Amino acid sequence: MFGIVRPCRHRLPERLAMEWAAHLCGLCLVLRDEHGQLARPATNYDGLVISVLVEAQAGRTESRRRTAGRCPLRAMRTALVATGEGARLAAAVSLVLASAKLRDHMADGDGLPARRPVAAAARSVARRWDRAGAVTGSGLGFDTAVLVEAAGRQTAVEAAAGPGTSLPTVTEPTETATAAAFAHTAVLAGRPANRAPLEEAGRLFGRLAHLLDAVEDLDADAAAGAWNPLTATGASLEEARRLCDDAVHGIRLALREVEFTDGALARLLLAHELRRSVDRVFGASCAHHPGGPGGPVGSPWRTPGPARRQGPRRGLLAGCAVFAGLCCTCRLCCQEHYDDPWSGERREGWCSRCDCDCGCGDSCGDGCCDCDCCGCDC
Numbered sequence: 358m359f360g361i362v363r364p365c366r367h368r369l370p371e372r373l374a375m376e377w378a379a380h381l382c383g384l385c386l387v388l389r390d391e392h393g394q395l396a397r398p399a400t401n402y403d404g405l406v407i408s409v410l411v412e413a414q415a416g417r418t419e420s421r422r423r424t425a426g427r428c429p430l431r432a433m434r435t436a437l438v439a440t441g442e443g444a445r446l447a448a449a450v451s452l453v454l455a456s457a458k459l460r461d462h463m464a465d466g467d468g469l470p471a472r473r474p475v476a477a478a479a480r481s482v483a484r485r486w487d488r489a490g491a492v493t494g495s496g497l498g499f500d501t502a503v504l505v506e507a508a509g510r511q512t513a514v515e516a517a518a519g520p521g522t523s524l525p526t527v528t529e530p531t532e533t534a535t536a537a538a539f540a541h542t543a544v545l546a547g548r549p550a551n552r553a554p555l556e557e558a559g560r561l562f563g564r565l566a567h568l569l570d571a572v573e574d575l576d577a578d579a580a581a582g583a584w585n586p587l588t589a590t591g592a593s594l595e596e597a598r599r600l601c602d603d604a605v606h607g608i609r610l611a612l613r614e615v616e617f618t619d620g621a622l623a624r625l626l627l628a629h630e631l632r633r634s635v636d637r638v639f640g641a642s643c644a645h646h647p648g649g650p651g652g653p654v655g656s657p658w659r660t661p662g663p664a665r666r667q668g669p670r671r672g673l674l675a676g677c678a679v680f681a682g683l684c685c686t687c688r689l690c691c692q693e694h695y696d697d698p699w700s701g702e703r704r705e706g707w708c709s710r711c712d713c714d715c716g717c718g719d720s721c722g723d724g725c726c727d728c729d730c731c732g733c734d735c
Contacts (some may be wrong), residue, residue: 360402361634362626372552373622375437375492379422380412380447381438382530386425387448392489394454399486403566404451407538409623411443414534416618430683442545446497451502452490456483457508474673499541507534515584520591524600527586528567535563539720554614558627561604561611563628565631568597568604569638572714601635670701 364377382401388396410463412421421441427433459479487505492713494501507530518527525532539559543551571586572594578585587597609628671679683695697704 359640361566361700362402362406363634364630365633369625373625376622376624377405377409378442380408380439382428382436383444384408384423384447384451387440387444388437388451391445391448391493392452392486395482396486396489398534399448399451399455400459401451401454403562404454406441406447406562406623407450407542408443408447408625409626410539410542411441411446412439413450413623414543414548414551414615415443415615415622427461428645442497443542445493446499446538446541446545449490449494449497449499449501450504452493453487453504453508456486456490457504457511459483459486459509497545499538499544504534507531509704515586515589518586518589520589522590523593524568524590524651525564527590528564531567532560532563535566536560546592548616554611558608558615559609561607562627562631565601565604565608565635568601569634572597572638583611585731598635601639602647605631605635669698673699675730 364374366374369377381400381402385397385400397407415421421439421443422437423440424579425436425438427435450618458481463476463479487501490501490504493607511530514527514530535557536559539562540552542553543549574583575585575587577583579588586592605628608631612620612624612627643704679698684699695701
């Protein structure tokens with residue numbers, strides 16, 4: 358899974374942790390039910406924010422939940438999961454986002470999709486996900502063409518960018534796409550007055566996602582000779598950090614104008630967790646792990662010491678088999694470390710890194726956005 362909003366399970370209050378998991382599982386199951394098992398890898402953390410926003414405005418009802426069967430990623434437990442228009446819109450957006458990410462890997466020549474035997478299959482999957490997203494979006498009154506057009510325009514924007522080009526110029530297509538998706542949550546929830554502030558929040562969310570991805574990939578892109586907005590424009594990390602901080606603040610201000618029925622989870626994800634995402638990407642570390650703030654900028658995911666060891670390398674099919682085993686046994690998400698199925702390199706489990714350094718979520722009960730325990734401005 359990918360995305361910038363990755364709340365730590367140690368920090369979320371129990372009620373909000375269950376709600377977040379309900380939206381995540383709901384998104385995954387809508388992808389499976391409407392588009393088949395092969396669509397489930399399109400599940401991502403940022404896409405489920407769409408589902409959260411719809412429910413936060415419309416309110417939770419019994420019709421928006423269903424009991425899902427046992428799943429290996431839930432340790433073979435059943436669970437109540439989100440369903441309805443919010444989950445379906447999240448699925449449509451996630452499919453198009455995943456399609457764009459596949460094409461981005463192919464264009465940059467990195468990752469598994471860049472390998473010639475895989476590229477043709479990746480292009481076919483990307484086209485299928487675009488069509489599937491369009492079908493689901495159409496049923497909800499949302500035209501995913503704005504997302505596809507923005508992804509296509511991104512290539513031209515990057516080709517025209519050079520030293521001195523502003524970073525917001527490069528991030529504009531992403532901002533346009535996310536603004537449209539956020540705004541449509543107000544339409545589905547029947548809250549037309551929320552459309553403008555949510556469009557603004559979505560625009561800033563898109564800028565933030567684009568910049569954080571660029572900073573995370575800066576070292577790898579430099580090593581591979583791949584295009585990176587910071588390198589191409591000559592922008593500094595300090596400038597990227599300033600824009601990210603401004604985006605987080607702008608999202609908080611926009612959320613103040615949104616009328617929610619129950620906005621605790623939406624505010625926690627879009628105000629507090631985004632701030633933590635910025636701190637994480639720019640070098641702050643988790644209180645549960647060694648190190649502290651002030652580490653090397655752009656490399657917060659490096660595992661220190663012997664955890665970087667190399668294991669045996671595998672071919673495509675053997676690696677896929679090992680990957681399936683890691684998924685089914687929950688080792689990808691629940692184990693502190695695992696060996697990459699293809700390269701054998703030691704990786705961190707998806708849920709192993711967190712940044713629980715204040716604990717204010719627990720003291721607030723329903724999230725510190727609704728009280729003053731953090732002294733925040735949201």
